[in-house]
Amino acid sequence: MSKMSxxxxxxxFTFPGTSSTVQRIGYGAMQLAGPGVxxxxxxxxxxxxxxxxxxxxxxxxxxxxxxxxxHVTNQIIRQALHPYPEGLVIVTKLGARxxxxxxxxxxxxxxxxxxxxxxxxxxxxxxxxxxxxYRAMGAGAGHGPAEGxxxxxxxxxxxxxxxxxxxxxxLSNVTASQVKEAQTITDVVCVQNNYNxxxxxxDAFIDDxxxxxxxxxxxxxxGGFTPLQSSSLTDVANRLGSTxxxxxxxxxxxxxxxxxLIPGTSSVAHLRENLAAGQLTLSxxxxxxxxxxxxxxGTVEH
Ligand SMILES: NC(=O)c1ccc[n+]([C@@H]2O[C@H](COP(=O)([O-])OP(=O)(O)OC[C@H]3O[C@@H](n4cnc5c(N)ncnc54)[C@H](OP(=O)(O)O)[C@@H]3O)[C@@H](O)[C@H]2O)c1
Numbered sequence: 606m607s608k609m610s611x612x613x614x615x616x617x618f619t620f621p622g623t624s625s626t627v628q629r630i631g632y633g634a635m636q637l638a639g640p641g642v643x644x645x646x647x648x649x650x651x652x653x654x655x656x657x658x659x660x661x662x663x664x665x666x667x668x669x670x671x672x673x674x675x676h677v678t679n680q681i682i683r684q685a686l687h688p689y690p691e692g693l694v695i696v697t698k699l700g701a702r703x704x705x706x707x708x709x710x711x712x713x714x715x716x717x718x719x720x721x722x723x724x725x726x727x728x729x730x731x732x733x734x735x736x737x738x739y740r741a742m743g744a745g746a747g748h749g750p751a752e753g754x755x756x757x758x759x760x761x762x763x764x765x766x767x768x769x770x771x772x773x774x775x776l777s778n779v780t781a782s783q784v785k786e787a788q789t790i791t792d793v794v795c796v797q798n799n800y801n802x803x804x805x806x807x808d809a810f811i812d813d814x815x816x817x818x819x820x821x822x823x824x825x826x827x828g829g830f831t832p833l834q835s836s837s838l839t840d841v842a843n844r845l846g847s848t849x850x851x852x853x854x855x856x857x858x859x860x861x862x863x864x865x866l867i868p869g870t871s872s873v874a875h876l877r878e879n880l881a882a883g884q885l886t887l888s889x890x891x892x893x894x895x896x897x898x899x900x901x902x903g904t905v906e907h
Contacts, residue, residue, distance in 0.1 A: 612663035614883030615858050618865055620794040621818040623773055625735065627694050629858060630883050631666030632659045632876070633824070633867035637681050638674040643707045645677055651871060656685035658873050660693065662880050668696045668797070668822070668867040670740075671724045672712075675703040679728035687730045696795070696822075697725045698777055700740035700758070711742075718761045722770050733772055737762060738797050739787075740777040749799065749806075750780045755787060763791040777824070781810050784819075795820035795865070801828055802838065802853050805899040815863040822865045827853055835898050847885055850875075854882035856895050 615630035637652045639645050646652040659667070669678050682695065689695070699721040702712035712721060718739075725734055739758050742751055755776070765771045775795035776787055787793050796814055800807045800823035811821045827833060827850050838849045845852065850868075857864050868879045887895070899905040 611880045612659075612665070612883065615866065616862070616883075618820055618863065620736070620773060620820060622792050623794060625694055625773070625794075626692075627666035627865065628663055629865050630664065630854075630880060631668065631822075631865055631867045632656075632664050633826075633869035634667055634669040634678045634682060635673050636869040636871045638677045641707060642673050643703070644674065646681065646871065648871070649681070651873065652681050653685040654873050655871060655876050656682060658876055659880075660686060660690060662877075664880070665690075665692050666694050666696065666865060666867070668698075668824075669729075670698045670701075671721060671728055672698075672701045672703050672709070676724070676728050679725060683728065683730045689731075694735045695729060695731070696736040696738060696775065697729070697734055698738040698740045698797070699725075699762075700742075700777075713758050715757075715761045718758060719765065722765050726770065733770055736773045736775050736794060737765075737771045738775040738777040738795070740797075741779050741783060750778050750783070752780060752782065755779065755783050756790060759787045759790045766791065775820075775822075781813060784814075793819060795822055797822040797824055797867075799823070799825050799829075800857075801826050801833060802856050802895060802898055803828065803833055803835070803902045803904060805904040808905065811861050811864065815861050819863065820865050821861065821863050822867055823857060824867070826857055826866055826868050837894060837898050841891055841894060845885060845891075847882075848878055851878060851882040851885055852887070852895070854879055855885035855887055856892070858883065859887050859892060 612628040612630045619626040701709050762774050773794045777797035814821050842849045842852045870876050
C-alpha cells in the first residue's frame with residue numbers, strides 16, 4: 606500500500622459551502638510544543654519529521670493555534686511545510702493568550718482577535734487563514750463549554766473574513782445554542798469540542814451537526830494528556846490485532862461521517878500507528894461493546 610493512500614483510508618469530507626475537501630484522518634499539532642504546551646519541542650527534528658511524514662502520508666488537515674508555545678507550533682509548521690502543498694488545510698484557533706507565567710488567559714476583545722489573526726498569518730507564512738475556530742471560554746484545555754453569547758467575537762471574525770484574511774469560520778468549546786447564535790452572523794463550517802470513546806456528552810450535538818453537514822472535530826480524541834485506558838478497549842484491540850489508540854480512532858470514524866480526526870503526537874511511530882486506524886473495520890457487535898465503555902463511565906445514559 607502506498608504512503609499516499611494511508612490518510613485516504615479514513616475517507617474524505619468537504620466543509621459545507623466550500624470547495625475544501627480533506628481526508629478525515631488529520632493531525633493535531635499541539636503536542637509539538639514543549640512540556641505544558643510551552644516553549645520549543647523536546648526534539649525539534651522529530652517535530653519536523655512528524656509534520657513531513659503526516660503530509661507525505663496524505664494528511665491535508667492540520668489543527669494548530671498560535672497559543673501553542675506560544676507561536677512555536679505555527680513556526681514549526683511553517684519550517685516543516687512551507688511552501689505548503691496544494692490542498693493543505695491549516696485550521697487555527699483564537700480566544701486565548703499565554704502570558705510569561707505560562708497560564709491560559711482569555712484574549713477575546715476585538716483588538717486581541719484581530720491581532721491574533723495577524724500573528725497566525727505571520728507565523729504560518731500565509732496571506733489568508735483557511736479556517737479559524739473561535740474557542741469560547743479560552744482559558745485552559747480542560748474547561749468545558751459554558752452558555753453565554755459569543756456574538757461579539759463571531760462578528761469580529763466575520764468582519765476579518767469579509768476583509769479576506771479568513772476563508773472560513775469554525776467554533777470550539779461551544780454548545781448547540783452558541784452555534785445557532787453564530788449562524789445568525791456567519792456560516793459555521795466546523796465545531797471542535799472535547800469528545801472521545803469515553804467522553805460522549807456531545808452525542809446529540811454531533812448528530813445535529815451531521816444533519817447540517819458541519820464537521821465535528823473532537824479534541825482529545827485519544828483522551829488528551831492522559832491517553833484512554835480501558836480493559837474493554839484493550840480486549841477489542843487484541844482481538845483485532847491492533848492497538849487501543851487505533852481502535853479509539855476507528856470508533857470515531859465509524860461514529861459519524863462528519864467526524865474528522867486530529868490526533869496529536871510528537872512521535873513518528875505514533876503518527877504511523879494513528880494513520881493506520883483508517884484500515885480498521887469495526888463490526889456492529891464490536892461497536893456495541895465499545896459503546897459500553899462510555900456507559901460504564903457514566904457519559905452515556907442507559
Ligand atoms: N480546541 C481546543 O480547546 C483544543 C484543546 C486541546 C487540543 N486541541 C487540538 O486537538 C488535538 C488533539 O488533542 P491532543 O493532542 O491534546 O490529545 P489526543 O490526540 O487525545 O492525545 C494526545 C496524547 O496521546 C499520545 N498519543 C498519540 N498517539 C498515540 C499512540 N498511537 N499511542 C500512544 N499514545 C499516543 C500523545 O503522546 P505522544 O506525543 O507521545 O504520541 C499525547 O500524549 C491537539 O493536538 C490540538 O490540535 C484543541
